Amino acid sequence: MMYIDTHTHLHFEHFEADRAAVLDRARAAGVRAIITLGTGVPSSQRSLAIARQHAEVFAAVGIHPSEAHQATEKDWNAIKEMASSGEKVVAIGEIGLDFYWKDVPAEAQYPVFRTMLKLAAERNLPVVIHSRSAIREIEWFLQEEGIYQLRGVMHCFEGDITDARFFLDLGMHISFTGNITYKNFRRLEVVRFVPLDRLLLETDSPFLPPVPHRGKRNEPAFLPLIAEKIAEIHKIPLEQVSRKTTENAVQLFQLPQTLI
Numbered sequence: 697m698m699y700i701d702t703h704t705h706l707h708f709e710h711f712e713a714d715r716a717a718v719l720d721r722a723r724a725a726g727v728r729a730i731i732t733l734g735t736g737v738p739s740s741q742r743s744l745a746i747a748r749q750h751a752e753v754f755a756a757v758g759i760h761p762s763e764a765h766q767a768t769e770k771d772w773n774a775i776k777e778m779a780s781s782g783e784k785v786v787a788i789g790e791i792g793l794d795f796y797w798k799d800v801p802a803e804a805q806y807p808v809f810r811t812m813l814k815l816a817a818e819r820n821l822p823v824v825i826h827s828r829s830a831i832r833e834i835e836w837f838l839q840e841e842g843i844y845q846l847r848g849v850m851h852c853f854e855g856d857i858t859d860a861r862f863f864l865d866l867g868m869h870i871s872f873t874g875n876i877t878y879k880n881f882r883r884l885e886v887v888r889f890v891p892l893d894r895l896l897l898e899t900d901s902p903f904l905p906p907v908p909h910r911g912k913r914n915e916p917a918f919l920p921l922i923a924e925k926i927a928e929i930h931k932i933p934l935e936q937v938s939r940k941t942t943e944n945a946v947q948l949f950q951l952p953q954t955l956i
Contacts, residue, residue: 697726697934698938698942699725699726699728699897699938699942700728700730700945700951701722701730701898702824702871703790703851703900704900705903706718706743706746707732707739718916721917722916722917723752725917725918726920726938727752728752728942728955729752729754729945729955730752731786732747732755733757733787734758735762736766736771737771737774740758740778744757744778747784747785754949754951755784757775757785757789758824759772761791762800764807764808765800767808772811772815776815785821787848788813788816789825789826789851790825791809791823791825791826792809792826792830792834793806793809793830794827794830795829795830795833816848825848825849825850826851826852827853831854832859835859843866844866848868848948849948850871853871853886860886868894869895869944870890871895871898873899874899874906874910876906877922888930892936893940894944895926895937895941896944898919899916899918899919900914901918902915906922923937923941
Protein backbone atom coordinates (compact mmCIF):
# COMPACT_ATOMS: atom_id res chain seq x y z
CA MET A 697 0.00 0.00 0.00
CA MET A 698 1.09 3.57 -0.63
CA TYR A 699 -0.08 6.72 1.10
CA ILE A 700 0.47 10.47 1.12
CA ASP A 701 0.08 12.39 4.36
CA THR A 702 -1.24 15.75 3.19
CA HIS A 703 -1.18 17.55 6.54
CA THR A 704 1.50 17.44 9.23
CA HIS A 705 3.51 19.86 11.32
CA LEU A 706 6.95 18.28 11.30
CA HIS A 707 8.52 21.57 12.33
CA PHE A 708 6.90 21.38 15.79
CA GLU A 709 9.17 20.80 18.76
CA HIS A 710 7.38 17.48 19.29
CA PHE A 711 9.60 16.10 16.50
CA GLU A 712 12.91 17.79 17.25
CA ALA A 713 14.44 14.82 19.05
CA ASP A 714 13.56 12.08 16.55
CA ARG A 715 12.41 13.60 13.25
CA ALA A 716 14.63 11.27 11.20
CA ALA A 717 13.19 8.23 12.99
CA VAL A 718 9.66 9.56 12.41
CA LEU A 719 10.36 9.73 8.69
CA ASP A 720 11.88 6.24 8.72
CA ARG A 721 8.76 4.84 10.36
CA ALA A 722 6.57 6.64 7.84
CA ARG A 723 8.47 5.08 4.94
CA ALA A 724 8.17 1.65 6.54
CA ALA A 725 4.38 2.18 6.82
CA GLY A 726 4.09 2.97 3.10
CA VAL A 727 3.87 6.76 3.40
CA ARG A 728 5.61 7.93 0.25
CA ALA A 729 5.21 11.68 0.64
CA ILE A 730 4.42 14.12 3.46
CA ILE A 731 3.31 17.74 3.39
CA THR A 732 4.34 19.82 6.40
CA LEU A 733 2.54 23.12 6.91
CA GLY A 734 3.58 26.38 8.46
CA THR A 735 1.31 28.50 10.64
CA GLY A 736 3.23 31.78 10.31
CA VAL A 737 6.50 33.07 8.91
CA PRO A 738 9.02 31.32 11.21
CA SER A 739 7.19 27.98 11.06
CA SER A 740 6.75 28.25 7.29
CA GLN A 741 10.48 28.87 6.95
CA ARG A 742 11.18 25.85 9.11
CA SER A 743 8.74 23.69 7.15
CA LEU A 744 10.41 24.69 3.90
CA ALA A 745 13.84 23.94 5.33
CA ILE A 746 12.72 20.45 6.39
CA ALA A 747 11.21 19.85 2.95
CA ARG A 748 14.49 20.80 1.30
CA GLN A 749 16.35 18.35 3.53
CA HIS A 750 14.15 15.34 2.69
CA ALA A 751 13.09 14.27 -0.80
CA GLU A 752 9.74 12.90 0.33
CA VAL A 753 8.72 16.02 2.29
CA PHE A 754 6.98 19.03 0.75
CA ALA A 755 5.93 22.31 2.34
CA ALA A 756 2.94 24.60 2.54
CA VAL A 757 3.40 28.18 3.71
CA GLY A 758 0.83 30.51 5.21
CA ILE A 759 -0.53 32.35 8.23
CA HIS A 760 -2.84 30.40 10.51
CA PRO A 761 -5.90 32.24 11.85
CA SER A 762 -4.62 31.94 15.41
CA GLU A 763 -1.58 34.01 14.39
CA ALA A 764 -3.47 36.46 12.18
CA HIS A 765 -3.72 39.20 14.83
CA GLN A 766 0.09 39.32 15.03
CA ALA A 767 0.69 39.36 11.27
CA THR A 768 2.01 42.45 9.51
CA GLU A 769 2.50 43.38 5.88
CA LYS A 770 6.11 42.28 6.30
CA ASP A 771 4.85 38.80 7.21
CA TRP A 772 2.54 38.71 4.19
CA ASN A 773 5.45 39.60 1.93
CA ALA A 774 7.65 36.92 3.50
CA ILE A 775 4.99 34.29 2.78
CA LYS A 776 4.73 35.59 -0.81
CA GLU A 777 8.48 35.23 -1.23
CA MET A 778 8.46 31.67 0.07
CA ALA A 779 5.52 30.79 -2.17
CA SER A 780 7.69 31.66 -5.17
CA SER A 781 10.76 29.76 -3.97
CA GLY A 782 10.42 26.59 -6.02
CA GLU A 783 8.79 23.21 -6.41
CA LYS A 784 9.06 22.27 -2.73
CA VAL A 785 6.23 24.70 -1.86
CA VAL A 786 3.04 22.97 -2.99
CA ALA A 787 0.27 24.95 -1.26
CA ILE A 788 -0.72 28.04 0.70
CA GLY A 789 -1.65 26.94 4.17
CA GLU A 790 -2.53 26.56 6.85
CA ILE A 791 -5.01 29.42 6.48
CA GLY A 792 -8.65 29.99 7.38
CA LEU A 793 -10.78 31.04 10.34
CA ASP A 794 -10.82 29.83 13.94
CA PHE A 795 -13.39 31.11 16.42
CA TYR A 796 -12.77 28.43 19.05
CA TRP A 797 -10.09 30.41 20.87
CA LYS A 798 -11.78 33.50 22.29
CA ASP A 799 -8.52 35.39 22.81
CA VAL A 800 -7.92 35.58 19.03
CA PRO A 801 -9.93 38.49 17.59
CA ALA A 802 -12.17 37.49 14.72
CA GLU A 803 -11.80 40.81 12.91
CA ALA A 804 -8.06 40.28 12.51
CA GLN A 805 -8.53 36.93 10.78
CA TYR A 806 -10.54 38.03 7.75
CA PRO A 807 -7.98 40.33 6.05
CA VAL A 808 -5.22 37.76 6.47
CA PHE A 809 -7.44 35.00 5.08
CA ARG A 810 -8.30 37.26 2.13
CA THR A 811 -4.63 38.03 1.48
CA MET A 812 -3.64 34.36 1.61
CA LEU A 813 -6.45 33.40 -0.80
CA LYS A 814 -5.31 36.09 -3.24
CA LEU A 815 -1.72 34.89 -2.97
CA ALA A 816 -2.77 31.33 -3.77
CA ALA A 817 -4.61 32.55 -6.87
CA GLU A 818 -1.63 34.64 -7.96
CA ARG A 819 0.81 31.75 -7.53
CA ASN A 820 -1.62 29.15 -8.90
CA LEU A 821 -1.29 27.10 -5.72
CA PRO A 822 -4.00 25.15 -3.87
CA VAL A 823 -5.08 26.25 -0.41
CA VAL A 824 -5.21 24.26 2.80
CA ILE A 825 -8.05 25.68 4.87
CA HIS A 826 -8.40 25.36 8.62
CA SER A 827 -11.84 25.79 10.15
CA ARG A 828 -12.64 25.48 13.81
CA SER A 829 -16.05 26.62 15.01
CA ALA A 830 -16.13 28.70 11.81
CA ILE A 831 -17.39 26.52 8.96
CA ARG A 832 -20.43 28.64 8.09
CA GLU A 833 -18.43 31.87 8.46
CA ILE A 834 -15.95 30.57 5.90
CA GLU A 835 -18.79 29.74 3.53
CA TRP A 836 -20.29 33.21 3.92
CA PHE A 837 -16.90 34.86 3.52
CA LEU A 838 -16.11 33.01 0.29
CA GLN A 839 -19.51 33.97 -1.10
CA GLU A 840 -18.99 37.61 -0.12
CA GLU A 841 -15.59 37.55 -1.82
CA GLY A 842 -17.20 36.21 -5.00
CA ILE A 843 -15.20 32.97 -4.88
CA TYR A 844 -17.23 30.22 -6.52
CA GLN A 845 -14.34 27.99 -7.59
CA LEU A 846 -11.44 27.11 -5.33
CA ARG A 847 -8.66 24.55 -5.57
CA GLY A 848 -7.55 23.08 -2.28
CA VAL A 849 -8.62 21.06 0.73
CA MET A 850 -10.76 21.56 3.81
CA HIS A 851 -8.56 19.86 6.35
CA CYS A 852 -9.79 18.06 9.49
CA PHE A 853 -13.31 18.63 8.21
CA GLU A 854 -15.76 19.74 10.89
CA GLY A 855 -18.93 20.30 8.88
CA ASP A 856 -22.08 18.37 8.11
CA ILE A 857 -23.27 17.05 4.75
CA THR A 858 -24.63 20.46 3.71
CA ASP A 859 -21.22 22.00 4.37
CA ALA A 860 -19.46 19.18 2.55
CA ARG A 861 -21.67 19.73 -0.47
CA PHE A 862 -20.83 23.46 -0.44
CA PHE A 863 -17.08 22.85 -0.58
CA LEU A 864 -17.33 20.01 -3.06
CA ASP A 865 -19.35 22.29 -5.35
CA LEU A 866 -16.51 24.82 -5.10
CA GLY A 867 -14.14 22.13 -6.38
CA MET A 868 -12.45 21.51 -3.05
CA HIS A 869 -11.14 18.28 -1.61
CA ILE A 870 -11.90 17.18 1.95
CA SER A 871 -9.74 15.35 4.47
CA PHE A 872 -10.39 13.76 7.84
CA THR A 873 -8.01 13.01 10.66
CA GLY A 874 -7.60 10.34 13.32
CA ASN A 875 -10.67 11.56 15.17
CA ILE A 876 -12.84 9.54 12.78
CA THR A 877 -11.59 6.44 14.63
CA TYR A 878 -12.87 7.70 18.02
CA LYS A 879 -16.00 6.23 19.56
CA ASN A 880 -17.45 9.70 20.10
CA PHE A 881 -17.08 10.75 16.45
CA ARG A 882 -20.64 11.45 15.32
CA ARG A 883 -20.33 12.26 11.62
CA LEU A 884 -19.53 9.02 9.87
CA GLU A 885 -22.24 9.88 7.35
CA VAL A 886 -20.19 12.92 6.27
CA VAL A 887 -17.13 10.75 5.65
CA ARG A 888 -19.36 8.39 3.67
CA PHE A 889 -20.84 11.30 1.68
CA VAL A 890 -17.53 12.62 0.36
CA PRO A 891 -16.72 10.79 -2.89
CA LEU A 892 -13.44 8.94 -3.07
CA ASP A 893 -12.11 11.16 -5.86
CA ARG A 894 -12.30 14.15 -3.48
CA LEU A 895 -10.83 12.54 -0.38
CA LEU A 896 -7.33 13.10 0.95
CA LEU A 897 -5.52 11.43 3.83
CA GLU A 898 -3.94 13.37 6.69
CA THR A 899 -2.71 12.81 10.22
CA ASP A 900 -2.43 16.45 11.37
CA SER A 901 0.61 15.24 13.31
CA PRO A 902 1.35 15.69 16.15
CA PHE A 903 -2.37 16.11 16.92
CA LEU A 904 -5.40 13.77 16.84
CA PRO A 905 -3.73 10.35 16.76
CA PRO A 906 -5.97 7.49 15.62
CA VAL A 907 -6.99 4.59 17.81
CA PRO A 908 -5.10 2.72 19.29
CA HIS A 909 -2.61 5.60 19.72
CA ARG A 910 -5.03 8.12 21.20
CA GLY A 911 -3.35 10.14 23.93
CA LYS A 912 0.08 9.81 22.32
CA ARG A 913 1.93 11.95 19.81
CA ASN A 914 0.56 11.47 16.32
CA GLU A 915 2.93 10.83 13.42
CA PRO A 916 2.70 10.01 9.69
CA ALA A 917 3.32 6.29 10.27
CA PHE A 918 -0.21 6.10 11.72
CA LEU A 919 -1.80 7.23 8.43
CA PRO A 920 -2.78 3.67 7.33
CA LEU A 921 -5.08 3.43 10.37
CA ILE A 922 -7.06 6.42 9.10
CA ALA A 923 -7.16 4.93 5.60
CA GLU A 924 -8.46 1.67 7.05
CA LYS A 925 -11.28 3.51 8.81
CA ILE A 926 -12.24 5.32 5.61
CA ALA A 927 -12.26 2.02 3.74
CA GLU A 928 -14.53 0.57 6.44
CA ILE A 929 -16.93 3.53 6.30
CA HIS A 930 -17.11 3.49 2.49
CA LYS A 931 -17.22 -0.32 2.45
CA ILE A 932 -14.48 -0.57 -0.16
CA PRO A 933 -11.07 -2.30 -0.20
CA LEU A 934 -8.20 -0.52 1.54
CA GLU A 935 -6.17 -0.75 -1.68
CA GLN A 936 -8.78 1.40 -3.42
CA VAL A 937 -8.52 4.09 -0.74
CA SER A 938 -4.73 3.96 -0.86
CA ARG A 939 -4.53 4.25 -4.64
CA LYS A 940 -7.18 6.90 -5.17
CA THR A 941 -6.19 9.22 -2.32
CA THR A 942 -2.60 9.06 -3.52
CA GLU A 943 -3.70 10.00 -7.03
CA ASN A 944 -5.82 12.83 -5.61
CA ALA A 945 -2.91 14.25 -3.63
CA VAL A 946 -0.50 14.06 -6.56
CA GLN A 947 -2.97 15.84 -8.81
CA LEU A 948 -4.01 18.56 -6.35
CA PHE A 949 -0.54 19.44 -5.06
CA GLN A 950 1.28 18.76 -8.35
CA LEU A 951 3.55 16.22 -6.68
CA PRO A 952 5.88 13.99 -8.73
CA GLN A 953 4.03 11.47 -10.87
CA THR A 954 6.48 8.82 -9.69
CA LEU A 955 4.55 8.73 -6.40
CA ILE A 956 1.60 7.03 -8.09
